[in-house]
Amino acid sequence: xxxxRIATLWLDGCSGCHMSxxxxxxxxxxxxxxxxxxxxxxxxxxxxxxNVDLTxxxxxxxxxxxxxxxxxxxxxxxxLVALGDCAVTGNxxxxxxxxxxxxxxxxxYVDNATANCGPPVHEVPQLEPKVIPLHExxxxxxxxxxxxxxxxxxxxxxxxxxxxxxxxxxxxSHFGN
Amino acid sequence: xxxISHYQVKTLTIDGKEVCxxxxxxxxxxARENNIDIPTLCYFNGLNGVGAxxxxxxxxxxxxxxxPACVTQAQExxxxxxxxxxxxxxxxxxxxxxxxxxxxxxxxxxxxxxCELQSLAQKLxxxxxxxxxxxxxxxxxxSHRHFVADHNRCVLCTRCMRVCDEIEGAHTWDxxxxxxxxxxxxxxxxxxGDSETCTNCGKCVSVCxxxxxxxxxxxxxxxxxxxFLPYLIQMRGKGQ
Ligand code: SF4
Ligand code: SF4
Ligand code: SF4
Ligand code: FES
Numbered sequence: 336x337x338x339x340r341i342a343t344l345w346l347d348g349c350s351g352c353h354m355s356x357x358x359x360x361x362x363x364x365x366x367x368x369x370x371x372x373x374x375x376x377x378x379x380x381x382x383x384x385x386n387v388d389l390t391x392x393x394x395x396x397x398x399x400x401x402x403x404x405x406x407x408x409x410x411x412x413x414x415l416v417a418l419g420d421c422a423v424t425g426n427x428x429x430x431x432x433x434x435x436x437x438x439x440x441x442x443x444y445v446d447n448a449t450a451n452c453g454p455p456v457h458e459v460p461q462l463e464p465k466v467i468p469l470h471e472x473x474x475x476x477x478x479x480x481x482x483x484x485x486x487x488x489x490x491x492x493x494x495x496x497x498x499x500x501x502x503x504x505x506x507x508s509h510f511g512n
Numbered sequence: 513x514x515x516i517s518h519y520q521v522k523t524l525t526i527d528g529k530e531v532c533x534x535x536x537x538x539x540x541x542x543a544r545e546n547n548i549d550i551p552t553l554c555y556f557n558g559l560n561g562v563g564a565x566x567x568x569x570x571x572x573x574x575x576x577x578x579x580p581a582c583v584t585q586a587q588e589x590x591x592x593x594x595x596x597x598x599x600x601x602x603x604x605x606x607x608x609x610x611x612x613x614x615x616x617x618x619x620x621x622x623x624x625x626x627c628e629l630q631s632l633a634q635k636l637x638x639x640x641x642x643x644x645x646x647x648x649x650x651x652x653x654x655s656h657r658h659f660v661a662d663h664n665r666c667v668l669c670t671r672c673m674r675v676c677d678e679i680e681g682a683h684t685w686d687x688x689x690x691x692x693x694x695x696x697x698x699x700x701x702x703x704x705g706d707s708e709t710c711t712n713c714g715k716c717v718s719v720c721x722x723x724x725x726x727x728x729x730x731x732x733x734x735x736x737x738x739x740f741l742p743y744l745i746q747m748r749g750k751g752q
Contacts, residue, residue, distance in 0.1 A: 417640070420618070420619055423639070423640050424611075424617075424640065424641070424645075425645065426617060426619055427617060427619055427620060429617075429645065429647070430615070430617060430620075432645070432647035433615060433647050433648070433649040434649070465647070468640065470640060471644070475640070478639040478640040479639075480639050480640070482618065482619035504639065505634065505635075505637045505639070506634075508634075508639070509618075509630055509631065509633065509634035510616075510618040510619075510630055510633060510634075511618025511619050511621060511624035511625070511630060511733075512618075512619060512624060512625070512732075512733060
């Protein structure tokens, strides 16, 4: 049987969901023979490949680069999973939505800055006015709420998907921790 | 036992099950007695029902309106539907409206893990919302010595108002504005800490279903609410 081509993507999140993924520990070995990790912050691939079976996406959409990436990843992925509250609801990154972006930047880069005052304009992607969850822009096939989703939960999701099932998480996960 | 002779038992069906109701019992009370689970949020056993959240809406045959089970009296011969795919969708939508209207960020909320909105969302299968978040900034009032009111998490259930009025007799809490502009206020809108009516009893904090009324000094997920019900029923009994 062909190995399942799996990818993970890190957008506007704290990396906690990826840490949770690593916390699966030795059970990762159980599924290692059935999967090929084709793209991830955890592996050294620069290009997101075509024909990915499953992509776990951590983080909300907060800047212009996130938006480009998620569109491309969506087009190349069969099953797109919103992993964790930032991807599912916007969560902590979206708390800035209650304020005007210019004020937020001013607060961070002028009011509280001691050197190099002013928001960066070169070499970093520009922030969008509002942070949004993935499904406000692209179709999401599976929602895995939690901040972060537990290692057990992520393992369950992977095992079920590898067995060809869409897991029912209603009794296993909720918003928050 | 003169009262017994006037005692009327009604029979009705809920989700096809034949059930009995005594006089003045609501559909919700009868359902609970018969282990039929109807989701509720504003309802609090021991306080007067108000029908504010609409989560408990049920269908009654022959009535083209949905009725809130928590304030609708059971009637002889009623045929009640408490669960249907359509009702389930309405209930999910109500949860979505609540989650999007204010700012619920469970990951940083003191009540996470002990919150009725969070557990209702899970129970009803709301694992994401389909409506846009409003991201409107509400006030948080930290002026009280012991408690915080964070209106960003308020679901306008009015439990605080009812317990403060009906049980404590202070009526510190009330509601101002209409529709989406509705806000809970203390006294005439003064900061809670300046309230002349509040007795600092903490009853409102105990019954608040979410992380809107909490004790000061709690970190994420630390705010647990005491089981207030036995006390409340006891006080009710004395008053009547
Ligand atoms: S009040 Fe409940 S739903 Fe709102 S943020 Fe807190 S835990 Fe989440
Ligand atoms: S602490 Fe007691 S008196 Fe004060 S507002 Fe709450 S219920 Fe009312
Ligand atoms: S503060 Fe709490 S108890 Fe009062 S209306 Fe809001 S959610 Fe309900
Ligand atoms: S529980 Fe009946 S309307 Fe809120």
